Amino acid sequence: SPPARPVETRRAPAGPTPPLADTGTAPPDRAVPANTPPRPDRGDAHPATLVSGADTVSTTTGARVYAELVDALAGQFDYPGVARQRGWQGMVRLGVHVAPDGTLRQIAILHSSGYRVLDHAALLSLQKVAWLPAVANWQITQGFDMVVPVEYRLVDG
Template sequence: MLGELRTRLSRYLTYPPLARSRGWEGTVWLSLRVESDGQLDKIRLERSSGYAVLDNSALNSLQRIGNLVEARVWLEGRGVDMQLPVIYRLIEN
């Protein structure tokens, strides 16, 4: 269940253009609660990537989601607290 939630949440994340252009990489650790109705709550930064632009992008992306409707099925009436690593890595061609 948590793996599926992480996968679904990751599709809402984007690499900030400023960070991409400057070659900034890092992992942002977020904590959050997914309520039984799919509402995302208590989103906060647990550990910084070292770059405010990456940290803010991860936080803002999850805050914009608001409600993850499809999570209702997996949660089966229960809320869940989770940590989410948001990994920003540039792929070399």
């Protein structure tokens, strides 16, 4: 799965970039994750990565959790107005512990975008999700950590 990519919604994307979740019409100050493959110059832009507890969670389950997480984040991303106005873009890597009951814990910025406002917006977006109810039904016996890359980029249109 590609990284979650909030894009400026006031401009039409330059090519097909369907959202991962049906978010309806977003107001001009909202951004949504887009299903766009990483650019070749972004070799470090990997999808969510299991960083601990990987032996207790299958790759398939990890991918399902990541898909649930991206879906839940779809309506939570804001592209801060000051960042849009100044043309600020960047990749934020968030770390999160997913508990067996689907609770998101220990949410932290692992790698900054270089812009505090983008880092803070990504962190708040993940904190708003707080819980993935579907995960509780998958009978995961031990929690695990994930890395969630979030790319903020403005799309020319």
